[in-house]
Amino acid sequence: MIQSIRSELERLRVLRRRLPSDEELEKAPKVSARVICIASGKGGTGKSVLATNLAYLRARGGERVLLVDFDAGMANAHLLLGVAPRYDLGHVMSGECRAEEAIAEGPDGICLLSGGVGRHALVNPTRRQLDRLFRALDPLEADFDLVIIDHGAGMGYATVAHLAATSTLLLVTNPEVTALSDGYALYKRAHMVNPDIRVGLVMNRCASENEATSAWDRFRAASQRFLGHAPQYVGWVPADASVRRSIARREPVTRMDPSSPAAHAIEGVARWGPIDHARTHRPFYTRARSALR
Ligand SMILES: Nc1ncnc2c1ncn2[C@@H]1O[C@H](COP(=O)(O)OP(=O)(O)OP(=O)(O)O)[C@@H](O)[C@H]1O
Numbered sequence: 001m002i003q004s005i006r007s008e009l010e011r012l013r014v015l016r017r018r019l020p021s022d023e024e025l026e027k028a029p030k031v032s033a034r035v036i037c038i039a040s041g042k043g044g045t046g047k048s049v050l051a052t053n054l055a056y057l058r059a060r061g062g063e064r065v066l067l068v069d070f071d072a073g074m075a076n077a078h079l080l081l082g083v084a085p086r087y088d089l090g091h092v093m094s095g096e097c098r099a100e101e102a103i104a105e106g107p108d109g110i111c112l113l114s115g116g117v118g119r120h121a122l123v124n125p126t127r128r129q130l131d132r133l134f135r136a137l138d139p140l141e142a143d144f145d146l147v148i149i150d151h152g153a154g155m156g157y158a159t160v161a162h163l164a165a166t167s168t169l170l171l172v173t174n175p176e177v178t179a180l181s182d183g184y185a186l187y188k189r190a191h192m193v194n195p196d197i198r199v200g201l202v203m204n205r206c207a208s209e210n211e212a213t214s215a216w217d218r219f220r221a222a223s224q225r226f227l228g229h230a231p232q233y234v235g236w237v238p239a240d241a242s243v244r245r246s247i248a249r250r251e252p253v254t255r256m257d258p259s260s261p262a263a264h265a266i267e268g269v270a271r272w273g274p275i276d277h278a279r280t281h282r283p284f285y286t287r288a289r290s291a292l293r
Pocket residue numbers: 040042043044045046047048049050071151152153204205206237238239240241243244247262
């Protein structure tokens with residue numbers, strides 16, 4: 001008995017010696033968060049629904065997740081998560097508060113940096129304003145495991161700077177020809193500014209698997225033909241009334257109704273492998289600042 005207590009004590013002593021001190025921890029280089037961008041060509045394809053659900057699922061899985069609502073000026077992720085942030089990216093951009101202070105907590109520990117509503121500087125930022133904002137967001141990378149950036153539709157200046165910097169993009173489209181065509185344009189642009197970018201495509205709001213597959217086949221064929229490459233097919237999400245209900249309840253559908261068809265499909269998207277490797281050699285916001293020049 002005494003012998004076993006002694007050996008346990010010795011084991012704990014060895015473990016303790018191996019643990020880094022507070023000072024060592026402070027000095028150790030911090031690992032940057034993985035960063036994924038969620039974008040689309042056409043508006044209303046389901047980016048924010050997807051972004052909030054991915055943030056919820058990943059946070060529930062134990063990751064420290066930051067959702068940045070970069071549909072700046074027209075933000076709505078806070079509505080989808082049922083939080084009322086005091087500050088937003090506009091306050092961070094103008095220096096009224098630090099980025100950490102602007103973070104609001106959502107369900108199950110999701111951290112949200114809201115985009116703000118109706119702010120001109122956020123809708124049409126200058127290079128200098130974006131540079132200031134990226135510099136202010138830079139320290140957050142060390143505090144999270146995963147940063148999910150929800151963009152506004154299209155190829156605005158801020159979105160393109162993010163696309164140039166990110167390793168990983170989730171492109172959200174619908175099966176309609178207009179959404180596919182605008183999605184293709186965004187995909188092409190993303191590759192132009194960032195040839196190494198990894199792009200996964202989500203076909204959202206489909207009536208059936210057939211509809212999803214046939215739309216994907218058309219997208220892939222056009223990309224292969226005109227660009228010589230195509231995104232990875234992450235999967236499809238059915239059009240599901242439970243998504244609307246979850247929005248009315250201000251709760252992610254994967255939380256409110258996890259057995260619904262849409263929630264099942266979104267869980268599949270959240271398991272997309274590249275999300276676990278979404279890092280670049282240089283920190284994301286350093287790359288984003290360089291992309292502004
Ligand atoms: N799988 C789905 N099934 C049913 N409805 C959906 C689905 N996905 C999204 N929607 C509906 O589409 C609407 C738009 O979704 P969302 O706000 O996520 O799009 P968005 O791409 O972020 O739009 P924006 O371009 O304006 O930012 C939602 O309000 C919801 O009602």
